[in-house]
Amino acid sequence: MRCQSNEELEALVEEAKQLTKHGKVADYIPALALADEDKLSVALYYPDGRCYSAGDTSENFTLQSISKVLTLALALMDRGEEYVFDHVGQEPTGDPFNSIAKLETNKPSKPLNPMINAGALAITHMIQGDSVSDRLERLLLFIRKLSGNDSLTYNAKIAQSEYETGHLNRSLCYFMKQHGVIEEEVEDLMDLYTKQCAIEMNCLDLARVGCVLAMDGADPVSGEQIIPLDIARICKTFMVTCGMYNASGEFAIKVGIPAKSGVAGGVMGSLPKKCGIAICGPSLDDKGNSIAGVRLLEMMSKKYSLSMF
Amino acid sequence: MRCQSNEELEALVEEAKQLTKHGKVADYIPALALADEDKLSVALYYPDGRCYSAGDTSENFTLQSISKVLTLALALMDRGEEYVFDHVGQEPTGDPFNSIAKLETNKPSKPLNPMINAGALAITHMIQGDSVSDRLERLLLFIRKLSGNDSLTYNAKIAQSEYETGHLNRSLCYFMKQHGVIEEEVEDLMDLYTKQCAIEMNCLDLARVGCVLAMDGADPVSGEQIIPLDIARICKTFMVTCGMYNASGEFAIKVGIPAKSGVAGGVMGSLPKKCGIAICGPSLDDKGNSIAGVRLLEMMSKKYSLSMF
Amino acid sequence: MRCQSNEELEALVEEAKQLTKHGKVADYIPALALADEDKLSVALYYPDGRCYSAGDTSENFTLQSISKVLTLALALMDRGEEYVFDHVGQEPTGDPFNSIAKLETNKPSKPLNPMINAGALAITHMIQGDSVSDRLERLLLFIRKLSGNDSLTYNAKIAQSEYETGHLNRSLCYFMKQHGVIEEEVEDLMDLYTKQCAIEMNCLDLARVGCVLAMDGADPVSGEQIIPLDIARICKTFMVTCGMYNASGEFAIKVGIPAKSGVAGGVMGSLPKKCGIAICGPSLDDKGNSIAGVRLLEMMSKKYSLSMF
């Protein structure tokens, strides 16, 4: 499928783009530091198949934290709501996404929610399969189905880069292993997690994934229920309460669309019953969200009255 | 106006009511400890004037933390969005509603959001007027308009009880005074805040308030825009991200309705574009929310598919 | 009694004095901000009555936190060890002296030690007497006896200044009142505490107080046991583990003398079985200790091998 270019959208992108120079690309993962920080693109995917875009939407980027929503959906399908939330909490937190302090102060030790790194690692731990490669394959199949892109895979170079430098995530893993939150070998989990974060797609693919969540889990083309309704709702709820790192509250107020961002500059939005949205803009603000992407969503929300509140 | 009793609703209330014995009434404020913990009532208020109820909805209860949403609306109208959020944050927190720790660790000191006590005190501080009684009068007029109940006022005995025992809130106030977040005399602010928390109404009144917020600030009868649209949205957003104390995330997942609870057992819900909901059930769970009220909302949300996600 | 001036000591003072320009006088209490930041003086008081000094030791300064050691001694005499340590802990803390966070995280709420503000306020609360003025009088009599200076009293202007601006201490008080650590009216306790902190003396007086503690509580002249041996030891122990704010560990390593500092620039040292030391140097380092005073003690400790370790 091809998206129609849209003039109005192009104008908004041009305006929002001016912000890119006030942010900077993620540099804590060496391979991400190479991204072009001036870029900004957006795609909207509607359940009737219409699709609009602006900017260069053909370029791939890695999902990074956006993948946390998708592994959550799969883990909920694999394990059920009760099991998942016995091990990972449902509450937003005022702490940074990579913080370890709450794991220590909360008794029993339990990550506060699936969107912070500790919780996401615990969720990835729940993906079923006989081996890391088996579990990765299941996750890839699931995401290919959601995106309609049968050939997508992960970027091995970026996965490797994150694997080598991810000491903070290892620290979280070992802390959770000590407390029985995770049981497998930490290096196995790190292997799976870094590959998951490095899954690549373009804006069109991602907007389609957002659309499936928006439509309560149903494929917009075939109507197939890829994700059960309850689970799709859970995903959107976490996107509102903690999808945009430590700016989730502000984003909910200014934009009002369930959304999840990643440090490669991607943002996936899911407007309930309406459409999926995807943005890629690698220049990040100090909270780790695409600086121009957030502004673009704010402008779109105001102009088209998209807030769900 | 009178609400119609509704059989289906009565049945749900009867079922949810069985939970009351697993909670307990708030006892840290002596005057609240006298509430009848077996009670449970609910009212739904629709923009077309229809109203349904179950249980004894004629009884008054104090708003307590529910009032935080209404002072936020008035402060935003008095001071503007920029001023308000320069002084109080927009992010949910994993800490308890009465916690002081984050005031210390965050630099500069700034309450994380208007729904925790520190933030609510800072918001009440912003209500304009020449004196405490003047500011209280403005707040009462505002809430009378929202509820359509011209005679409502605060419960002086409960206000006094909270004033006398509110040492933790005084601690928060002095901490914020040290850091310039509030400037007035702490005892004046405590006077105003405890009276605000002690404002009384019944379920029908509260459901109407919820309905105004649901309708983006417009009076369901006269159509008058009592609260500007943007501000009504902000209120609903905070109700989702931090309206139900430390169970806001779980509530958003299980119920999916913007809601704010108080320790007297009240819950106000605002389903965007649909209706206002009010519940009173003084028996609280360990997070401080009406134990049967939360269950009732969960049952209603499932039965009528009310989740906004 | 008069102290002999001592050339060697004068030389050390001159050298240490060069550091004063790298610190600054306390400015959070307006009345303290007026101190002459270039000053540095020292006195040593030996049990045989010998006394050596350097710099201008006739000038008075307020004890500030140094008073915490003396109220602790009096509270232990008034209430006994068990009562005191049931309400205030004995452990050093890595948190700042005015921190409130640990009061919240520790269950039950209990100040960590008598040298941080929370603990010192709880200790002052224990001083017995029929009224604030009665309790203050008892404390003054006790300190006059220790110092041998019958006319010393508190500086009313500085006490008033601290009373008016002490919102953080009020915050600590109300927090502890909420948790039952203190029971009296907060304003009464603040009145007593700020007067205690404003008790004034000069270096000679303070060196004599330090000497009494060094001699296990016995008056160096009369031999009278002013403080029981056990209690004098407890005081010196806290001076080592938490007497120099958040630099107590480093000070113990570099100097190795039980010591307590105050933000007016005073330091009281008590070298067990040997002598009392007093220093006044209002220019403070970033931990709140006299910047030149700490250096002077370090030089003296090295030169005369004073470390008790």
Add this chain to the structure above:
Amino acid sequence: MRCQSNEELEALVEEAKQLTKHGKVADYIPALALADEDKLSVALYYPDGRCYSAGDTSENFTLQSISKVLTLALALMDRGEEYVFDHVGQEPTGDPFNSIAKLETNKPSKPLNPMINAGALAITHMIQGDSVSDRLERLLLFIRKLSGNDSLTYNAKIAQSEYETGHLNRSLCYFMKQHGVIEEEVEDLMDLYTKQCAIEMNCLDLARVGCVLAMDGADPVSGEQIIPLDIARICKTFMVTCGMYNASGEFAIKVGIPAKSGVAGGVMGSLPKKCGIAICGPSLDDKGNSIAGVRLLEMMSKKYSLSMF
């Protein structure tokens, strides 16, 4: 050398021993859980070669955290004071010995002191040598010299057990690696650290080590300065401010002897200029210190007036 049995000491041991049933042996390291919890033994080693003991002092036990004092001495000798304290702080902390929270909140990330696990791991990282086995050999040689026991080594089974279960220490290591506090492979450091903790000796050996520290680093027999005076003092200072885990403050008050405990039930004391003391009593109190050992030291301190304060 042989220690003389001492009747008075035997009587104290018998009395203190009654406490063993109120504690329990460490069970988080499987190999330690096998210790006989009823045991209690003590040895005193004087610089003139006299030695007194009570209980069965021939049995070996692992040093565990007691080793932290000895690696600190060696690291200070290897790297110098400035380097060591640039990377590890000198301040006591109110947090548990295995806490990670302060590593996160302190900026830049730096362990608070060498006696908590994070700091001890960073100190072990500083031990020089070409390989793990080389560094271990250097440490063993150093400790053999201090103890006068040329054949002592580590318990391979206990080292292995701690290596396999030490996920919390791995978590601390990776956190510090992320922040540049340590640079080597975490598994190498864990290998060295767990072997260091598993170094075994008996009470007589350990009392002699304590005596060397007491005598400012000089061998009591040969007079050789094994540890420079300054470094021996630093070790004793840390033993006072943070040697007995979170009960260091209370221990300093009740006992007043520089001491370091380990979870195998050992305690090493160093009374400046007087003697070394060693205790072994595997039953621990809730802070992780030998429950009967602490009582015994308290009784000895009272009876013989050993407090240095």
